[in-house]
Amino acid sequence: MECHKLRRKNFFKEISSFWPDLYGEEYALYDIAEIEQQEVDKIRLCTFRIGKVLFKVCELLRELDEVILKDLGFPSETIKFIRLNTLLPESVIARLDLVAINNTYKCLEINSDTPTFIKELFHVNGLVAKEFGLANPNGSNEEQLAVAVRKAIQASAKWLNQVDPYVVFTSHDDNIEDKNTVLYLKELYGLPSKFIPLNKLIILPGEGLFDERGRKIDILYRQTFPIESLIQDEDTLGNKIGLWMLNLIETKKLAVVNPPSAFLLQNKAVLAVIWGLHENDNSFFNKEEHQWIEEYFLPTYFEADYFLDKGIPYVKKPVFGREGDSVRVFDGNGDLVLEEKHQSYDSVPSIYQQFVKLPSANFVSEKGIQNGHVLTGSFIVNGEPSALGYRIGSEITNNLSCFFPVGISMT
Template identity: 30%
Template sequence: MSSLFTGTERDRLFRQLQMPWYNLVPNAGVSLEPYALYHCHPVSQQQISRMKDAAERVGTVLSHLWSVIRGFDEETLLEYGFPEETVRVIKFDGLPPFCMRLDWCWNEQEEVYKVIEANVQTPSFWFECLEGNTKVAEHFGFKPAETQIQPVLRNSINQAIKRAANWLGKSLDRCNIAMTTLDNPEDMGTMRWLSKFVDQPHQVFEIEQLRIKDHQYLFNERSGEAIDILFMWYPVEWAIFDRDPNGQELWSALEELILKRKLVIVNFASAFALQPKSIFALITDLGLDFFSPEQAETVFDLFPKTVQTSEEMGDTYFGKPVFGRQGEGCFSVIAGEISDQSPNQDPWYTDQFYVYQELLKFPTIDLANKEMTALWSTWLFNDGTDHFVPAGIGLRVSEGKITDDYSYWCPIGIAN
């Protein structure tokens, strides 16, 4: 018999799904830790419909905000935490993001429905939401929570690639397309899965093989082939510090290729305009009057108050780094005292600028005799007209109150 975390049936299911990252290696160790739960959490069609509607409303606000941010001067971008090195490419790259993953405090019992952040540049959790849920639901005799969602992804990513070719001024059939990310089971496994939705010929390889030739072009070291359009699952805030094997910094050369339109990186600088957690503080700062009546209603209903100084929140709030990922560096404060914090307090995160959000009560789910905190995610995909279409919903659960690298993917489905 299998438990939620281990067992023969669990191993067999996730291997059949070709999901090599169903167990993960934590940052601090070498032993495998369970990630995918051998379980299907029941959801209602009403909840799925409400979440997709809410996600679409949020996407409209963020799509508008994207153009606003790109119009800011350098001083304003720096004020909201954008690294100085990224300013030129953010303002230059006119290709909107092709996707984003929204994370939610979706607490039906408390009637709290707030989007807590948008993961736009290098978002993970694709496979789990767009294919994994369906396969696990079928395994346990549940109905899929969503249907016909993979065609939305296929249309979106191919529209993005076509627009990239137009941005370069080249015909699509003359563009060399590549997809790359870090060489680990989750990142490469996800990228190989994602690549099956790209209709044009392309190559997939580890980011460690990526090289720049004398400020002239980007290429795959293994094949030597120059790249025109790159889909790179890698954070911009890391890329600005990267160096080659000889210790030479790489950002200036990469920036030059982008600015000269010798290269387009899909969902890179354009998506980074919406990646910092400080854009939620920007929404608060702009105020409801800045938005159209419909957008203002969405901001009022679905966005939490977010500010750049803790004093503005009083003595109870949630703090997160501007470029935090997987909950790292986060903490909550109640009545002036830290009540919870993520296990990873690495200086890379804790030395960043912080934003402070109203402290929300997250829902909990009882699993394996444990009360686990539930974090819901919804996907949005650009349909090619800069309207973001909802497709893909996922659930992460954690034993602590802050979702982090040790949280689990909990598949969902509709009970028959």
Template identity: 30%
Template sequence: MKALEHPNRNRFFRQMGLKWYNVAPIDDETGLPILQEQQPYGMYHCHQVSSSMVREIKRATRAAGSVIKKTWEVVRGFDDETLLSLGFPKRSLRVIKADSSLPFAMRLDWCWNELTGDKKIVEINCQTPSFWFECLEGNRFAAHHFNLGDPNPEAKELVPTCLYKQLETAAQKLGKKVNQCTVGFTALNNVEDMGTMHWLSQHLKGCNATSLLFPLEFLGIKENVGLFYTRNNTKIDILFMWYPLEWAIHDRDEQGKLLWDSLEQLILKQKVVLVNFASGFVLQPKSLFSLITDLGWDFFGGDAATVFEYFPKTSMLAENIGHSYFAKPILGRQGEGGYAVYNQDMLVEGSGKNEWYTSQAYVYQDLLDLPTIEIEDNEMTALWGSWLINNGEEEFASAGVGLRLSTGPITDDLSYWCPIGI
């Protein structure tokens, strides 16, 4: 495919600033990329979309944000037993109850099929940096390169404004001003996660806060004291840590000691503020879709039409959905462990079968017909993504739309990014 082999492809993405235009699977044991299995990720192509479609996706995203906020508020009021029944790990309960800040940012994945009329959210991803730069920055560069219009012009001003408001809120919790705080940005040490965090950290310029960018292995814990950047022993006041909480509760130090108890105490005693960590994890379990279905349209009042139109029927029992459904682990990520059933027969399974995911409880959603897009005579499955960012006024603003394409019916972490332009 020319879009993956074009002679200008490498230079195009380097000029854009996208270092992860090729990606590699991660070795489960070492946590390092398997370079010999590297595959192309970015497509040297810009898919033309209408301004009306982009406006509609953003309008739907903003409307969904209101439903998501109400659901987030409901979940935070649940007792331990109810939270456990929704799949929250027991060790996560205290921190998610303690963090009353609305999450900073999340990506919604959509089945946006204009042909069939299916326009439903299939995932809420609140603890991942993936696909952020691409939607908000990369599309702008690609659209200009291919003589098309920027689909996300609002993002240029919105991201730094919203980021600074998050810092103000976090600093207030510590009894400090932003310019008195050291702000850390960290994620897993791979080119995509760290590249995205570098991009996000650049939006802090001009706010006079000290900022540090470093991979997760350089984050140290001093019990009852704080979190530190270990290379120069700098204490972190505010941390943007894009790392799954359900993984963090199992992490151990080099001596095999669990790290979670110490981290939990630092969070609870407000020795450090972790943005979008515990608060974002409230929205991570797929059982929230089941909860939205169970709460029903009447509960959401003026947002009932949004629930009806954009949220698929979901249950924690397959028989409540019927003979055709898509099943996914409650804490699933990147399509791992997912499978589709049509008329009681297995239709398709995801490529990932990691026991961490397949051993979890599952949720079951209406089986949706994902749209396809033809690129150079290749018909590919399309998954649309859109971003919601906390505007600092207890609301979510729509900030960015993007497109992922896959050769198979289930989008995973090795699917392609296809830039879009108006």
């Protein structure tokens, strides 16, 4: 394995601004999973259909009573924010987490507000595929992403009535994955802009967001800073600077990408709303959409009663959890069988979703040949299917799961 370790090191060191290791562990595998073109087409088709259903339900959610939105888990501070309807798609860059089962795919959730796994699939996957003599299933998607970023900023400028907007990309400065993801998007944007770390931004309530030199920022690209974290943000004096920023967006003194509707979709309660409408054969969805929901979505509820009555294993998920944080798996008797060690979203409202087992696969790592559970990530960019790929790790996919590149055989 020393030979493999050296080849891996030499390969990834040639990729600038990438993070092959995270948290002191191997992250990007120097290995590749072969995938058939037919399977790629199947993933893209289901991604398109799932995206249509999810984006459609945004129309309904925006019109719901404030009390209902709070019951769904939206913080009261965000209600005005999520009702905003900008000129952007519901989410510019979103990622579906899919599980392959019974010759189709089921949607576990959508990461619509601040998805990561971007540079890995849109850029690095192609380099690994070439290294292993396979075709890249995401070959044209990097340009698709670049166009989407530029269109999002153009639409934001139009929403603000700005001809020459000051565009700033931001992230936490000390998170290598977040920072390099944002810098990658900035590079794809390709037009004048700046990267400024979150801690260097200055908010003047009611006036605007400014850089460290006092220049007013018009458009903030905050790919990796979740809204549910933003509203908790305070400065050293205890000022609610996150809420100040939301107010700037609500009063059109600042535009953000992803847009407000992306946070609307980020709430996993949306999955329970969709399943409830489907189960009641609600006319909000047409016949074809109901067929899509039946095939691609999982039974999801606000209580566990359905699963307990039928003895079906289920998963309890916080509505705003990320990276597997606070996820718990129960058997059909309601007994806990598996939980993620991080429980930082434990106080957040939860949904209950039917449990499906992730498929397993072998992979080569610096520790030798290992076996892990495969989660399929599939991006929706400007409403269209885009790059796809695998993460592999434990039964609950978390921030220690590995990036497992995919390639299509050229024979």
